[in-house]
Structure formats: structure tokens, C-alpha cells
Amino acid sequence: MLTTEDQITKTIVFVKEQLANAEGGHDWFHIERVFNNTLLISKTEEVDKLVVSLAALLHDIADSKFHNGDETIGPNIARAFLFNLNVDVGVIEHVIQIIENISFKGGNVLQKFHSKELEVVQDADRLDAMGAIGIARCFNYGGFKNRQLYNPDIKPNLNMTKEEYKSSKGPTINHFYEKLLLLKDRMNTDTGKRIASDRHAFMELYLKQFYNEWGGLL
Numbered sequence: 001m002l003t004t005e006d007q008i009t010k011t012i013v014f015v016k017e018q019l020a021n022a023e024g025g026h027d028w029f030h031i032e033r034v035f036n037n038t039l040l041i042s043k044t045e046e047v048d049k050l051v052v053s054l055a056a057l058l059h060d061i062a063d064s065k066f067h068n069g070d071e072t073i074g075p076n077i078a079r080a081f082l083f084n085l086n087v088d089v090g091v092i093e094h095v096i097q098i099i100e101n102i103s104f105k106g107g108n109v110l111q112k113f114h115s116k117e118l119e120v121v122q123d124a125d126r127l128d129a130m131g132a133i134g135i136a137r138c139f140n141y142g143g144f145k146n147r148q149l150y151n152p153d154i155k156p157n158l159n160m161t162k163e164e165y166k167s168s169k170g171p172t173i174n175h176f177y178e179k180l181l182l183l184k185d186r187m188n189t190d191t192g193k194r195i196a197s198d199r200h201a202f203m204e205l206y207l208k209q210f211y212n213e214w215g216g217l218l
Contacts, residue, residue, distance in 0.1 A: 004050050007085050011057045014081055018061055023144050025137035026063050030128060034059065037124035041191045051091055051117045054082065055098040056124060065166065075099050098122075104129075104165075104179055123192030126183045131199030134180055135206055142172030149173065150214065176207060 002010070019028045038056040042049060058081070062074035075096045082092045094117060101113040102122050128134065142149070148171040156177035160168065165178070184200040187193040211217075 002085060007050070007087060008053050008057070010085060011054055011081070015057050015061060018077075023141065025140045025144075026060050030137070031057060031060060033128050033133070034121070034124045037127050038121055041120050041123055041189050044191050045116060045120050045189055047117045047120050048091070048094070050087075051094050051098070052120050054087070054091070055095045055102075055117065055121045058082075058095065059099050059102050059121060059125060061099075071100070104183075119188035120192075123187050123189050123196075126187065127192060127195055127199065129180055130183055130196055131202050134199065135203060138175055138180065139172055142175070145169070147172050150210075173207075173210070176203065 015031055016028050019026070019031065022028070035053065035056045038052050042052055058074075058078040060074070061077050061081075078099055079092060079096055082095065094115065097113045097115070098118045098121055101111055101118060102125055104126075129137065139149070147169060148154075150173040151171045154171055154174065156174040157164065157168070157170065158178065160178065168174075168178070170178070180203060181200065184193075184196045187196045
């Protein structure tokens with residue numbers, strides 16, 4: 001029987017292998033940052049450390065945006081892997097519920113599952129979509145999809161359905177308003193809220209500089 005530490009170590013090895021050729025904003029280093037954020041937030045929260053660790057490591061094992069929108073692939077891969085590790089069935093199902101409910105999915109989708117563990121991992125993941133790294137990831141993905149940086153004639157859509165959000169081809173700057181700037185007020189934990197506040201302020205400063213440069217004001 002593997003120890004908890006062994007299960008986490010083997011999961012790290014598995015995820016590194018699976019994401020070896022992933023897009024830069026959703027690669028192993030994204031997972032590592034979310035994992036570290038999870039451990040940080042967990043210090044002040046009463047949660048199952050194995051559940052949050054495994055969920056953080058496996059939450060993007062097969063992101064639906066890279067699999068034609070199929071949201072079942074990631075949970076299926078995670079479940080099969082954890083089953084082969086002989087992880088407790090209750091832990092596996094909790095991890096799967098987190099993976100299925102962690103994503104933003106647009107601003108108008110109600111979350112159907114709730115647990116303290118989900119709140120922690122969700123905050124950890126959302127923090128990586130904010131601040132300097134969040135900006136870098138946003139533009140990296142925009143370049144990956146060959147999107148415009150900014151187009152003043154295309155306004156952000158703040159009332160998208162889940163399907164519209166997933167299929168959006170809007171300029172990268174629009175994504176700040178459609179997701180990144182909304183995250184601060186959607187954090188769950190005190191630690192997450194504190195860190196998110198600083199990262200949110202940095203993004204607002206960045207946008208001010210962006211528009212000034214765009215308009216030739218600086």
C-alpha cells in the first residue's frame with residue numbers, strides 16, 4: 001500500500017509526462033504553481049490534504065479547451081490513474097468532483113458542487129489566472145489561438161452563456177473583463193482573497209498602461 005507521500009509523488013511524475021508538450025499556460029509549471037498555491041492556502045484551512053493535493057495536480061490533466069470542448073476526458077483520465085494507484089474510492093470521487101467543478105466556465109454558470117477542498121483548489125487555480133503570471137498566460141493562449149491583442153470595435157461580452165464563453169474568439173484584452181477582473185470577488189478563502197487583491201490591482205495598473213501606450217499617450 002502506497003503512502004500518501006508516495007501517491008502524491010507518483011501523481012507528479014504522471015502529470016509531468018502527460019503535459020510534456022502542453023500549451024505554455026496550461027503546462028506542468030501551471031500545475032506546479034497551482035499545487036504550491038494549494039499548499040499555501042491549506043495552511044489556514046481545515047481540509048483533506050490528500051484530496052486537495054491530488055485535485056490540484058490533476059485538475060488540468062486534459063483541459064477541455066484542448067480536446068474539442070470535451071469535459072469528460074480529464075475526469076476519466078484522473079479516475080483511472082487514481083484507481084490504479086489504489087487511492088481510496090471516496091478520495092477519488094471527491095477529486096473528480098473538484099476537477100469537474102473548478103473551472104470558471106463564464107460568469108453566469110452556477111456551481112453545482114461545494115466543498116472546502118474545492119474552494120481551496122479553485123482559489124489556487126484562479127490566483128494563477130491573475131497578476132503578472134495571469135497576464136502572461138492570457139496573452140500566451142491568445143497567441144496560441146491567433147487572436148487579436150485588442151480591437152476597440154469589439155467590446156467584451158459580460159453576459160455569455162457557457163457555450164459562448166468556450167467558443168469565444170474575442171481579442172485577448174476582452175478576456176480581462178470577461179474573466180480575469182471578475183476573479184477577485186469570487187475567491188473563497190481569506191488567503192485567496194488577500195493574494196487576489198494585490199494581483200487584481202496589478203492587472204488594473206497593467207491595463208491603464210496598455211491603453212495609454214495604445215493611444216500614443218506614453
